[in-house]
Amino acid sequence: MRTANSTIIEKDILIDNVVKISLKSDLVDLKIRPGQFVNILIGATGETTLRRPISVYEIDSENKSFTIIFRVEGKGTRLLSEKTVGEEVNILGPLGNGFPLDKVQKGQTVILVGGGIGIPPLYETSKQLKKLGANVIHILGFNTASDSFLIENFSELNKTYVSTVDGSFGQKGFVTDVIKRINLDYDYVFACGPKPMLKALENIMDNSKLYLSYEERMACGIGACFACVCKTKKSETDYKRVCKEGPVFLAGEVI
Amino acid sequence: MRTANSTIIEKDILIDNVVKISLKSDLVDLKIRPGQFVNILIGATGETTLRRPISVYEIDSENKSFTIIFRVEGKGTRLLSEKTVGEEVNILGPLGNGFPLDKVQKGQTVILVGGGIGIPPLYETSKQLKKLGANVIHILGFNTASDSFLIENFSELNKTYVSTVDGSFGQKGFVTDVIKRINLDYDYVFACGPKPMLKALENIMDNSKLYLSYEERMACGIGACFACVCKTKKSETDYKRVCKEGPVFLAGEVI
Amino acid sequence: MLQVNIPGLNLKNPIIPASGCFGFGREFGELYDLNLLGAIMIKATTLEARFGNYTPRVAETASGMLNAIGLQNPGLKKVIEEELEYLSNFTTPIIANVAGFSVEEYVEVAKVLSESPRVSALELNISCPNVKHGGIAFGTDARTAASLTEKVKKVSQVPVYVKLSPNVTNIVEIAEAIESAGADGLTMINTLLGMRLDLRTRRPILANGTGGLSGPAIKPVAIRMIYDVSQKVKIPIIGMGGIQSSEDVVEFLLAGASAVAVGTANFIDPYVCPKIIEELPSVLTKYGFKSIDECIGGSWKHGF
């Protein structure tokens, strides 16, 4: 973990309000793990004071670059989306633990479940799992067809199921409906998406095999300020920091 | 007076830290007078909250553009100097009274005295005075030769004397030394420059013919906030606002 | 949709330029029609004309500014004869800001201003941080503030709003005392006391030394104080402190303000008030509100 001025080398608008940015960055030398995130200084203090945490979508070690995908939510992501190729941003990373790829063995089955803007961090995860020789299955959930993105990219890698809440693409309903229908055996489930999706997965999946990526408002992003803390079942005062011990936790590890 | 998003169409570095910027702007339709200024919104609140007052250097009505010249002093002028051709800035203007060109008659002699970064607003003044048929003489003061700028531009228009404090160019000393030496008859003197220069002129020139352009820290720039107020001799509570009744005052009008 | 009624003020919209940031309206009147505004808070008026402090009177800070104007104004007589006369060209309600250096002065200025047919309400400025005596000294002690309020109420022909200082340990206590003394409403917040030094001269930038901090920097302090006070008093609050956008306005209303004043933002964008008035309906709709009334206090009232 350190900071690096990183140069935007590519920028794409995937769908309305969802932007993909690739950055040439020395941070790539530090070995970024899938599921880790970076903390981005958007610019002028005053407009945005704090950094913005965004997950890593893809890593290109050879080209010394990595890619992020984000949705324009508020001021920070809007300003980031307005930056152009050639501009520099200061990035702190890589941060957090990432998905536990070290636990996965060749031939094991890993289901990657993503909802909406939680989908991007699963892409590098899937690529590396495939390289490890795992069977990877993607289940991606969107609100509606026009909200969907990255489906092709995931499909090219591994078997991909899609659900939309309104049924306009793939199976109608939620990712959990897909899971119930295909009723697969699995060794691990890695998931990233909105809180209700994570909760729903906890209810139907084997919690000893389920790893969930959490979000929390952050200040430092490195574990020093205690902004992003979750309680654990261990005691009233035991905690995990989403930015340090997380963002990925075993189901039930934090409450 | 109004605001207009104005586009930077040209940018030059005149000397170290002195920048010239031309702007395409609807404000030109409002008839800017020489000696007036504009109030420039540099950008993101937080970095710079208030607008920055900068005088108009040259007006090009046909091209609907005007030019400013400014020295990089602090944060605001630094950020402005970093803007590039094609970028927009929001400008409020034209503001203030400007030099009293309406008083000058054909054939009369007007001495324009400028010191350092006070020189630019005299350029459009000189051009318009020449068009009016006045005899115009420029006296420009700098600290040293390497600090000097615009000498050629002024020389092309009208007779131009230069002084530098260290004697590295033109007459050694101050603008007042030039004035004493050439000992000219004059109908008006219009001056802009640092406070000590304006004071020195008050001491040696006929105050009924001397018009001085003042600077004061401003907030609104339009006369509403009373930030930029000077006392007058009239009474303990009488005042003039530099942004509204000024920036140009008859010598002795304000104290 | 934007209509708000509070004592003495039938506002067609809740947007009011703040006192001291709008002069007596003349300059902004050159830029747009002042009748667009909900009301106008005019510059502080004292009995006699005042020049105010020496310059520099303003300094920039991160997301804000300091000012130490020092209550410059032409004095009560001229305000009535010239400034209120000018404002008679408009129908927008006028809120006159009353300042003073003694109880007697406050009472006299309040009395005379309130008798002007052009004045719809008074704003009792007991929170100006930029004069050595008077001003803030009346606003930082609950008993002093209440007693002054009572005296002004006795002579005023129009509703009296009292402007609170944020430079206090317990603003709720002061607000409650002022309410008990009969105030018709509160306006808050005035500026926070601040200072900036010039590294070159090694001295304060402002000639006055300290100044009042305003602008977006102080918005969280204003929201907190309005949230706390509005739950403890029944009289309406006109909220201010760092408002720049329609979203900011909704935040102040949700915190508990019934209307808002816009100060520093007028210097950044002189058209900010009409701009907010134009955008406000769609922003209210975006966040699911059908009227201003529905917003007021929405962050702590039940049923949301």
Add this chain to the structure above:
Amino acid sequence: MLQVNIPGLNLKNPIIPASGCFGFGREFGELYDLNLLGAIMIKATTLEARFGNYTPRVAETASGMLNAIGLQNPGLKKVIEEELEYLSNFTTPIIANVAGFSVEEYVEVAKVLSESPRVSALELNISCPNVKHGGIAFGTDARTAASLTEKVKKVSQVPVYVKLSPNVTNIVEIAEAIESAGADGLTMINTLLGMRLDLRTRRPILANGTGGLSGPAIKPVAIRMIYDVSQKVKIPIIGMGGIQSSEDVVEFLLAGASAVAVGTANFIDPYVCPKIIEELPSVLTKYGFKSIDECIGGSWKHGF
């Protein structure tokens, strides 16, 4: 050139990360050598372990942020056994931040921490705005603050600095009372009480409702308070509130601080402290200072 000596603290430079913004140093220790720092103010410690408030605990504001961590810490025992143990790997002086919910708790925590060979000074946190009882309640009343200071001084083995709250009407009065009670120094300012509302949920963004405002937005308030207090007390002040650069440091020293702490800026640039330490000598030179001592109080001391 950067050396500063104040009670209990021989600082090789005046730059100290502020309490609560640096944990117990471990995370920043991964980024740079903690021995570069003048000293370290560690996170507030209470007698028992505390989880603190619910999340969200932080919210962004214009040129600042709100936090309501709520004094999360592993408790006195673990701080001594684990955190101070880790910090034994470094020679930088440690200033331990003492918090509590009762006089007895403050006294006990202060006593035990001051006995640690790793602690050079205490910072008595009577200004935390983010807990319902204790914290700020001890810092907004001069008599309460003085009495607590006296009791802590009695048991402490090391010099005691008291951290002042800016949320008061008269900070000079409180500072003087604390000085009279025997404090060895002051640290100021803690955060300003603030709030932000989420327009979508119509509720405060922070789970705790209110939070403490920090960052560049509050710098003018900090400078003003240090300027006022430093002229009235003889004990040294460690200044803080919005420091981001070497220029800011010089401004705090000129206002009257003897050293400074950097809080929020660590989140924006985690290398900000070593960066300032590196740049400070040339910035001092640029403004004509030969040493830190020459700067301190330069805005009001004669001879400048």
